[in-house]
Amino acid sequence: MAVIGGGIAGLSAAWQVVTQHLGNEIVVLEGSPRVGGRLCSGQVAGQTVDVGAESMLVRRPEGLQLLAELGLTPVHPAKVGATIWSRGSQQPMPAGTLMGVPSNPSTLQGLLSADEVARAGAEQPVELKGDIAIGDLVERALGPAVVDRLVEPLLGGVYAGHARSLSAQACVPALYQAAAQGESLVATAQRASAAASQNGGSPVFGGLPGGIGQLPELLVAALEQRGARVRTGVVVRDLTRIVGGWRLTTGPTRDEQHLDVDGVVIASPARATSRLLEGWAPGAAAAIGEVDYASMAIVTYAFDAAASRSLRGSSGFLVPPVDGHDIKAATFSSAKWPWLSRVREDLTVARVSFGRFGDVASLQRPDHELAGAGLADLRRAIDGSLPEPRDVHVQRWGGGLPQYAVGHRARIDHARAGIPGDAALGLAGAAYDGVGIPACIASGRAAADLVVTRLREP
Numbered sequence: 001m002a003v004i005g006g007g008i009a010g011l012s013a014a015w016q017v018v019t020q021h022l023g024n025e026i027v028v029l030e031g032s033p034r035v036g037g038r039l040c041s042g043q044v045a046g047q048t049v050d051v052g053a054e055s056m057l058v059r060r061p062e063g064l065q066l067l068a069e070l071g072l073t074p075v076h077p078a079k080v081g082a083t084i085w086s087r088g089s090q091q092p093m094p095a096g097t098l099m100g101v102p103s104n105p106s107t108l109q110g111l112l113s114a115d116e117v118a119r120a121g122a123e124q125p126v127e128l129k130g131d132i133a134i135g136d137l138v139e140r141a142l143g144p145a146v147v148d149r150l151v152e153p154l155l156g157g158v159y160a161g162h163a164r165s166l167s168a169q170a171c172v173p174a175l176y177q178a179a180a181q182g183e184s185l186v187a188t189a190q191r192a193s194a195a196a197s198q199n200g201g202s203p204v205f206g207g208l209p210g211g212i213g214q215l216p217e218l219l220v221a222a223l224e225q226r227g228a229r230v231r232t233g234v235v236v237r238d239l240t241r242i243v244g245g246w247r248l249t250t251g252p253t254r255d256e257q258h259l260d261v262d263g264v265v266i267a268s269p270a271r272a273t274s275r276l277l278e279g280w281a282p283g284a285a286a287a288i289g290e291v292d293y294a295s296m297a298i299v300t301y302a303f304d305a306a307a308s309r310s311l312r313g314s315s316g317f318l319v320p321p322v323d324g325h326d327i328k329a330a331t332f333s334s335a336k337w338p339w340l341s342r343v344r345e346d347l348t349v350a351r352v353s354f355g356r357f358g359d360v361a362s363l364q365r366p367d368h369e370l371a372g373a374g375l376a377d378l379r380r381a382i383d384g385s386l387p388e389p390r391d392v393h394v395q396r397w398g399g400g401l402p403q404y405a406v407g408h409r410a411r412i413d414h415a416r417a418g419i420p421g422d423a424a425l426g427l428a429g430a431a432y433d434g435v436g437i438p439a440c441i442a443s444g445r446a447a448a449d450l451v452v453t454r455l456r457e458p
């Protein structure tokens with residue numbers, strides 16, 4: 001059996017095979033020189049830090065479960081709170097919102113004007129005729145300011161997309177279902193907030209000491225110990241159905257190589273997956289090919305600790321795009337992650353992110369300009385002195401995050417229906433049912449289960 005793509009979804013698919021379906025041979029083929037995809041470590045001032053994804057939701061079980069199976073102990077962010085840099089000042093992140101929908105509109109005071117809070121407090125029912133953009137849904141219910149100053153920055157952080165384009169059904173299903181059943185969005189946020197507080201303050205996010213970017217290599221070591229093979233620098237260019245399974249074509253056109261396997265999990269991003277399906281599942285290929293991606297960049301700065309205390313008071317801030325700043329968020333990594341401040345007392349590490357779907361211009365700058373623009377925004381945002389950084393790391397993420405546009409669920413259902421029912425093939429990864437790390441782990445494991453089930457069928 002083969003897995004195409006060695007991101008967290010593909011590696012999780014392989015892990016499911018070696019732990020749950022013993023006796024199946026498995027090889028992971030990763031096109032780039034390193035495994036991990038969007039999970040990636042880099043160095044800043046001699047310190048290893050995450051330069052891609054940096055934390056995972058632990059209110060879902062899949063991430064913690066994988067760490068436990070690998071014998072790894074998670075770490076959790078410090079409880080220092082976050083802010084929103086809105087209208088020129090840092091406002092505390094309102095407590096108890098569901099992707100920006102407040103459980104109590106009066107908590108928005110300060111972030112929103114009195115009129116805007118009053119509008120949010122006068123929720124209007126929204127009649128749905130199918131999927132709708134989350135921004136349109138919330139705007140009709142609670143007014144545009146809640147979208148512009150809360151939903152938009154929060155969604156920007158998770159999807160690097162625009163609230164008025166992203167699907168409510170796929171991105172915030174609880175709000176979509178509430179609206180579809182004629183229920184109040186605020187009441188839904190209240191229920192979610194009450195359920196969360198019943199968890200007694202248990203952590204929401206987790207990572208690893210040294211960064212979550214270490215996870216892929218640790219997973220590869222565990223996979224190899226159990227007999228799986230993981231090959232990097234092997235792009236799968238073509239996938240064809242043959243009797244008894246699949247033929248994978250790799251290597252340059254002049255020196256093509258073939259690998260024949262009984263089952264396959266495709267865990268590459270949508271465009272590559274679409275190309276691999278084109279020849280024998282054109283409907284699925286077309287539907288998956290419609291999933292667009294946003295490009296992003298993460299700039300990480302290392303400052304002298306003594307001169308950058310202003311980056312210690314919170315875990316960072318989000319930025320409403322309506323204010324027209326360059327950056328869309330900042331994470332004060334040394335304040336957020338106690339392991340980091342412990343191992344490097346001399347440094348304050350902070351990172352900023354750039355790029356939303358369609359926003360190409362801000363990324364089309366050379367690294368030093370991007371880093372300079374990020375630093376300028378950071379200085380403006382904290383309204384405090386910040387020295388020149390000791391070191392800077394710029395990481396580009398071309399096609400970083402899939403966009404779940406309105407109609408995403410139907411598009412993905414259509415794609416799945418386009419894969420012949422008897423094909424020992426599974427689809428995994430961020431393009432389908434969730435972009436977060438736990439969702440990708442779940443999709444990899446489920447895809448592996450599906451392939452093994454199909455292989456057992458007569």
Ligand SMILES: Cc1cc2nc3c(=O)[nH]c(=O)nc-3n(C[C@H](O)[C@H](O)[C@H](O)COP(=O)(O)OP(=O)(O)OC[C@H]3O[C@@H](n4cnc5c(N)ncnc54)[C@H](O)[C@@H]3O)c2cc1C
Pocket residue numbers: 004005006007008009010029030031032034035036037038039051052053054055056057234235236237267268269272296298397400401428429430431435436437438440
């Ligand atoms: C900057 C950034 C920050 C993020 N922050 C967070 C966060 O803090 N928390 C969180 O939960 N999520 C975060 N995410 C989202 C999350 O990291 C990703 O959605 C997730 O890692 C995607 O995993 P994946 O395995 O589906 O895809 P990828 O990581 O994209 O892996 C796919 C792999 O397939 C390989 N590949 C492509 N084509 C081929 C081919 N033809 N043959 C062989 N290999 C191929 C690629 O090289 C790649 O390694 C972030 C994403 C980005 C971009």
